[in-house]
Amino acid sequence: MDVVERILVSKEQLDKQVEELGARISRDYEGQELVIIGVLKGGFIFLADLARKITIPVDLDFMSVSSYGNSSKSSGIVKIIKDVDTDITGKHVLIVEDIIDTGLTLNHLVELLKTRGPLSVKVCAALDKPSRRKVDLKVDYKGIEIPDEFVIGYGLDYAGKYRNIQEVCVLKREVYTKK
Ligand code: PRP
Ligand code: MN
Ligand code: MG
Numbered sequence: 418m419d420v421v422e423r424i425l426v427s428k429e430q431l432d433k434q435v436e437e438l439g440a441r442i443s444r445d446y447e448g449q450e451l452v453i454i455g456v457l458k459g460g461f462i463f464l465a466d467l468a469r470k471i472t473i474p475v476d477l478d479f480m481s482v483s484s485y486g487n488s489s490k491s492s493g494i495v496k497i498i499k500d501v502d503t504d505i506t507g508k509h510v511l512i513v514e515d516i517i518d519t520g521l522t523l524n525h526l527v528e529l530l531k532t533r534g535p536l537s538v539k540v541c542a543a544l545d546k547p548s549r550r551k552v553d554l555k556v557d558y559k560g561i562e563i564p565d566e567f568v569i570g571y572g573l574d575y576a577g578k579y580r581n582i583q584e585v586c587v588l589k590r591e592v593y594t595k596k
Pocket of ligand 3 (some may be wrong): 459
């Protein structure tokens with residue numbers, strides 16, 4: 418698409434990462450009750466790929482949250498638009514995200530879900546921008562580390578669009594500086 422400056426993470430790199438994470442998760446939770454919670458909207462593509470690389474039975478559910486809205490900066494306020502309907506009491510929980518930036522979204526979700534009596538709450542993200550972190554967050558299943566660039570694709574949007582690009586791409590600067 419013409420808003421793409423360059424490809425940062427290729428399809429091949431993503432596939433390999435997803436496969437490794439799926440295998441690790443399958444090993445680690447073997448024989449356990451696991452509820453995987455995808456964080457919408459951004460997490461939907463990664464979760465769809467990851468879920469199919471997991472070889473043990475799991476419950477899948479979704480939460481819809483928003484902290485960025487249409488802005489490129491985190492508001493710091495995590496709005497829950499849709500909660501899960503699965504009872505996570507006495508179960509292991511794994512939250513799946515497309516990207517960790519400041520860490521505020523996941524930090525908030527981990528703390529919220531911990532109040533519901535789960536056996537454990539862990540996090541998994543396809544991408545990580547550690548240079549932007551604002552809170553100390555333990556990332557149990559970490560995907561690919563990326564530099565501090567505005568990225569789109571593989572679930573990540575700019576103003577709601579471009580989530581459907583297959584690779585992780587750097588957005589052209591002129592797209593978000595103009596207007
Ligand atoms: C983005 C992204 C993560 C979060 C990461 O979601 O998908 O959920 O921000 O940022 P953080 O670590 O600084 O909290 P966004 O709020 O844009 O909603 P969306 O997934 O619907 O695009
Ligand atoms: Mn998101
Ligand atoms: Mg977004």
